[in-house]
Amino acid sequence: MVKKLILSLGALSLLFPAMAFADDPSAGTLNMGLNSIWVMIAAILVILMQGGFILLESGSTRMKNAGHIAGKTIFTVGLCTLVYWAVGYAIAFGSDNAESSISKFIGWGSYLFSPAVAAADGESLPSTIFFVFQLAFAAVSLSIAWGGFAERAKLSAYLVFTILFTALIYPVISHWIWSPSGWLFAEGAQDYAGSTVVHLTGALAAFAATVLLKPRIGRFNKDGSANEILGHNQVFGALSVLILWVGWFGFNAGSALGVGDGFFGYVAFNTQLGAAGGAVSALLISWLVNGKADIPTTLNGALAGLVAITASCAFVDPWAAVLIGLIAGVLVFFSAKFFEKIKVDDPIYALSVHGAAGVWGTLANGIFATEELATKLNVGRGGIIDTGSWHQMWVQLESVLVCGAYVLVVSFILLGIMKVVMGLRVTEEQEIIGLDLSEHGTFGYPEQMKKAQQSL
Amino acid sequence: MSDPVRAKLLSRIGKADDVVTLRSLRDQIHERMEALHAEQPAEQFYTDLNEVHDAFIRRAISLSEGQMARLGHGSPPVPYAYLLFGSGGRQEQTLSSDQDSGMIYGDPEEESELERVRDYFHTFGKMVVQTLERLGYPPCEGEVISANPFWCQSLTEWRAKLDGWFEEPGWEVVRYLLIVADSRLIYGENRLLQALKDHFFSDLLANPVIARHMLNNTMRHKVLIGVFGQLLKEQYGEDAGGLDLKYGAYIPMVNAIRLLSIQADIRETSTLTRIDRLYQQGVVSKEDHALYAHIFALFLRLRLMSTLKRDDGLYTNNGKLPRAKMTKELIDELKAGLKGVKKLRRFVQRQMTGRQ
Structure with a gap:
């Protein structure tokens, strides 16, 4: 048997010598190929995070809105893709204006992006894959923003805001921090995978929306006390967190944008530690303070740990990753209480999970970043603990404040105009019936909801 | 000490001939008690108030007896004991307590009489409950009530029922046993209740499974104080910021003291009296006796401050201490009291598990 095989292989190599002595691909091509595989997988993981958002948002809200909430995510991811392809990518990464000083603030060129079909010589990654990866981030940021719209915004508001956010809000922040010509990039702002760019941006748009939309009917009483509007499925919630958690490996470790010396593994490692810290501390703090261990808080804690470690996963030591996660879990608990107290209705806890934890994660670099890793990545410097210098802390603070202010102001203006021109909120009657019926004419849970209606 | 207005009203309760008069007396006396x-x-307030409730319930039972006769059911065919359970049994009724009741009737001499006797008392139980409802006492939501045949049986049946419970002590059964532990005679023949209690205590103390279940049941309601010494208040809804005094303070303490008392063969039902007896029997120290009595008096006082409602003519409350009434001093008192309850619960835990 073995003999036969060797014999026939020998005969074949005589006939086709190229099989034995094919042209080896160059080291550069191999490198590019490996990078491509990893970043493409990462992009797919990040796109799969939308599945997490579908479950998170629908699980945290009521049955009567479930179909609407789930379905609109698919629609807005589609629309976001088209807008990012046509306009968003150009503003974020277009380099036609690289010579001009405007390029510090917005990019230009590559509208209706038409990339080369393969990587050019010397490129470490095909621009197609880079585009898909960046697009996936824009879509995540948008889905975060929907948290502030949940259960009361009109479908048309989702449509219009998808266009505005993807063209005018997200790509600008993305350009500032991640484009080589962006002004915050030049200052050395450290936001490895987007605690600020993706999460804080989404959260502040959600904040503007939830303030302009006002709380859902029945969320607050006249005396200022809050009512609990329970989500209809905690299992969806827990599954969503798991999906997002797994997707986050694409989000953070994929942001290495290559394989290189295997550094992306270190990023993944820190990501896992941060998430773990958040989940653990959130359950414990709710147990200690309220006397009962709260499941939604635990889920929020895991996500807050992930959000916080997103900026810092490549810049800090493992012990700091654990600490950043632990603090994020505690922070998200008190942040949710705070927003409730000031009567901001945040159905999916977007403001606390992505906003408060996003700010914390970005600032955490100012404290915990090490000089060694900052040098390795060639972004900014070490933080207070490693270097004793407050320099990086000020850069981080500046990027949070400036980016936050931009997103908040532009979101308020755009949503404010929308509110006046077209209205953001469904009628009271529609909100009570549920958006499944009012916006789509059919229920996500037909059997249960028909029964509920008959008993009205 | 005794208020003359209350005394006068009290004597009028005993003479009232119909439910409408009784009801108007209850409304008057409530106003008076609230002022007092x-x-x-x-x-003192609880002693006076429970005297009033007892008078109303006795009069309602007696009027119902007369009503039975007028409807052609005759007079009670055998002696009976009308029992109060729950806060009524413990003489801790507030201005708005519900009915928790049961009945034991004597065994008829002839076996053939049993059916007729049973019919009489089932009808009678329903009538008393309805009368009391018209006086503004809502029936117990858990159906622990003399109108429910489960809680209205002959002495022999009661004994058999207890034997069945002792043989198969599950979670539900232990709840029943704890209810029976608080029973108190309000009207009728005391010997019937005494016979039942003899039966209850003789078998109960020897059964370690029941003791363990009772401990679990007793510890079920958490004391509303957190690890940082903070009060665990209501988070949501119209009671947000308030404290669930009934289930987070009062009931845990009642349960703990009741369990210690059962173990010590103490048959008194009022929690304060039980605390006294526990001290006399050497179960708790002098300092702890003073501490627990003080805390329980505090809870009794605060219970009067919980939100009152007049729901469909019934006097009810939700057992919650509203946020508006929680002053700084009161919060400090509550915290100290709840810490004392935690101490008591640790003591109960040690006592029960140490003995097994």
């Missing part, structure tokens, strides 16, 4: 409760110490 600011001036009196809680213990």
